[in-house]
Amino acid sequence: MTDPVNRQFLFLQGPHGPFLHRLARMLRAAGAKVWRVGFNAGDRAFWFGGQDYIPFRDPHDQWPDTFRAIVAQHDITDIVLYGDTRPIHAQAVDIANELGLRIHVFEEGYMRPYWVTYERGGTNGHSRLMDMSVDDMRTALAMSDLEMPTPPAHWGDMRHHVFYGALYHWFVMFRNRDYRNFTRHRELPVAVETWLYTKRLLLMPYIALDRRIATLRIRYGGFPYHLVLLQLEHDASFQKHSPFTRMEEFLTVVMDGFAKGAPRHHHLVFKAHPLDNDRSPTKRIIKRLAAQAGVSDRVHYVRGGKLARMLDHARTAVTVNSTAAHQVLWRGIPLKVFGNAVYNKPEFVSDQALPDFFTASDRPDSRAYKDYRRFLLETSQVPGGFYSTRGRRQLMRQVVDMMLADADPYDSLALGKTPPRQPLRIVGENTQHLAWQHPAATRKQH
Numbered sequence: 055m056t057d058p059v060n061r062q063f064l065f066l067q068g069p070h071g072p073f074l075h076r077l078a079r080m081l082r083a084a085g086a087k088v089w090r091v092g093f094n095a096g097d098r099a100f101w102f103g104g105q106d107y108i109p110f111r112d113p114h115d116q117w118p119d120t121f122r123a124i125v126a127q128h129d130i131t132d133i134v135l136y137g138d139t140r141p142i143h144a145q146a147v148d149i150a151n152e153l154g155l156r157i158h159v160f161e162e163g164y165m166r167p168y169w170v171t172y173e174r175g176g177t178n179g180h181s182r183l184m185d186m187s188v189d190d191m192r193t194a195l196a197m198s199d200l201e202m203p204t205p206p207a208h209w210g211d212m213r214h215h216v217f218y219g220a221l222y223h224w225f226v227m228f229r230n231r232d233y234r235n236f237t238r239h240r241e242l243p244v245a246v247e248t249w250l251y252t253k254r255l256l257l258m259p260y261i262a263l264d265r266r267i268a269t270l271r272i273r274y275g276g277f278p279y280h281l282v283l284l285q286l287e288h289d290a291s292f293q294k295h296s297p298f299t300r301m302e303e304f305l306t307v308v309m310d311g312f313a314k315g316a317p318r319h320h321h322l323v324f325k326a327h328p329l330d331n332d333r334s335p336t337k338r339i340i341k342r343l344a345a346q347a348g349v350s351d352r353v354h355y356v357r358g359g360k361l362a363r364m365l366d367h368a369r370t371a372v373t374v375n376s377t378a379a380h381q382v383l384w385r386g387i388p389l390k391v392f393g394n395a396v397y398n399k400p401e402f403v404s405d406q407a408l409p410d411f412f413t414a415s416d417r418p419d420s421r422a423y424k425d426y427r428r429f430l431l432e433t434s435q436v437p438g439g440f441y442s443t444r445g446r447r448q449l450m451r452q453v454v455d456m457m458l459a460d461a462d463p464y465d466s467l468a469l470g471k472t473p474p475r476q477p478l479r480i481v482g483e484n485t486q487h488l489a490w491q492h493p494a495a496t497r498k499q500h
Contacts, residue, residue: 056460057085057150057457058081058084058085058086058234058458059085059086060131061081061085061087061131061132061458062086062087062088062128062129062130062131062132063078063086063087063088063089063131063132063133063134064088064089064090064091064125064128064130064133064134065077065078065088065089065090065091065130065133065135065139066091066134066135066136066142066143066146067093067097067135067136067142067143067181067440068134068135068136068160069097069136069218069440070100070215070218070219070222070441071100071101071214071218071222071440071441072100072222072446073440073441073446073449074090074100074101074134074136075100075101075103076100076171076446076450077105077134077453077454078090078106080450081453081454081457081458084454084458085208086458087128088106089106089107089108089124089128089130090103090106090107090108091108091110091121091124092107092108092109092110092233093110093142093233093236094225094226094230094233094236094424095225095226095229095230095233096222096225096226096230097225098108098225099221099222099225100222102428108124109233109235110230111232111233111234111235112235113235114141114142114237116140116237116369117145117183118323119147121145121146121149121235122149122153123154124285124405125150125153127433128371130155131155131156132155132156132157132158132386132457133146133147133156133157133229134154134158134160134457135147135152135157135158135159135160135288136159136160136161137159137160137161137177137179138157138176138180138436139178139180139290139293139294140157140290141476142179142342144262144369145163145389147175147176156174157174157175157176158172158174158176158306159171159172159173159176159177159459160172160176160177160440161177162440163375163377163415163435163436164380164397164430164434165380165427165430165431165436166377166397166480167439168437168438168439169431169435169436169437169438170307170340170435170436170438170439170440170453170498171434171436171438172434172451172453172457172463172464173434173463174225174462174463175462176264177293178211178290178295178375178394178395178396179291179294179295179296179393179394180199181396181434182462182464183257183396183430183434183464184394184396186464187399187424187425188399188401188422189257191425191426191429192425192429193468194429194464194467194468195402195425195428195429195467196468196471197468197470198432198467198472203446205350214252214441214442215329215440215441216329216437217497218441223452245299255339260356261358262356263274264301265356265357265358265359266359268354268355268356268357269356269359269363269364270320271354272323272354272356272364273363273366273367275321276278277320277321277352277365278317278319278320278321278367278369279320279321279322279323279354279368279369280312280316280320280321280322280323280365280370280371280372281323281325281365281368281370281371281372282308282322282323282324282325282369282371282372282377282383283325283361283371283372283373283376283378283382284301284324284325284326284327284330284336284373284376285301285327285373285374285375285376286327286330287301290424291374291375291393291395292374292393295375295393295394295395296372296374296392296394297392297393297394298392298393300334300352301334301336301339302334302343303342304374304392305324305336305340306343307392307408308322308372308408308498309340309344309346309347309349309353310342310347310408311368311407311408311411311412312347312349312408312412313347313348313349314409314412315408315410315411315412315413316412316413317411319368319413321352321354321366322353322354322429323353323354323355323356323360323368324336324340324354324356324366325354325356325450326355326356326358327376328357328358328359329358330357330358336355341353341355348467361378362381365381365382366385366387367453368382368387369388369415370385370387370388370390370412370415371387371389371390372389372391372392372394372408372411372413373388373389373390373391373392374391374392375391375393375394375395376391376397379391379395379397379461380397381425381453383397383402383418383420383423384405384423384427386417386418386420387412387418388404388415388416388417388418389402389403389404389418390404390406390411390415391403391451396425397403397426399422399426399427400425401418401422401434402418402419402420402422402423402426403418404416404418429467432467432472433463433464433466433467433472434454434463434464436452436453437449437451437452438450438451438452438453452473455473459471
């Protein structure tokens, strides 16, 4: 491990809430120095520091030169960011690679919700996992004999996520006078974004009721069905690592494939992302496309909810590149993927044309997937969460040591230097049991 006293960390944007501040405290306790660049009032609100805060108030085109100047002035050795595709991060990553800096990238967990993703260099379509084969992973796993079961299919801190998202955008909307040149990486105006987060928070009881009714109709409908795992249209995984720019494009492809290939007694279920806030009129689009394809009586829409229950009777699953696909593969359910995904390996993801997939799908190699999953849980997946207090506490117990290590998580495993992982316990507000359980046990509890 490099002496932390010689490490100078520069934080860019992180997840909504106090995660970056908490991470900085732990790094300072280890002996490192930390600075934070803030791009708007939301960034400033969740950074409880003074001299170590660097506001960026200039036009966006000055950011590359400013970033270089900050790196030189503070002798920066490491940069830390959440997601690597938004313009300010993508530019910083390019320059950091040029200067030989360590790049620490956080993302929502590939095995969410009880893990977060920590990688060096990039995540999702930019992850080192994209170039690794299952055989490569098996070779690295020869250095470990730890067996890891699955966690419950439960979004442990969704309410915290929504709350911090609403609060962050409130600051950007009403307190952003000092950051007049701030350029959002999303296309919606901040006022609309703030309202959508707030509306989602207020409508949670209604959404829960609507979801329950739709789920019961499917569970007790007595028909075979195929499950479509939807994502947020604005999410980087969808925008940067898929062939689509609009959700309607993906929905059209799926509806056409279902109408052409699925048996006439089969149904199609679209499951919304848990954080979907209706910024895209997905439900209306699905209804229109189903009518055009002549399958309106066989198409359903569910607003989020527990994926485990939907998977109990699903014949297949289709997605762009949703991380929820890990639960699909764990159960051995055939999966069709359209985008770049870290799990898109030939051993367990179908390469069939979509109509053929709906007609008679190929089953995944479950043994290969379990080896792949075990590799992730011993490397880039860190127990904990960004948004709840308990989740952050769990995360800090391991992630700082991983950041200070000389080797990244994947190389550490291959070298036999990965420290033992702690059993994952409570990271959400309502979870009162161990997270290391088989899906059958999970279903009994929920």
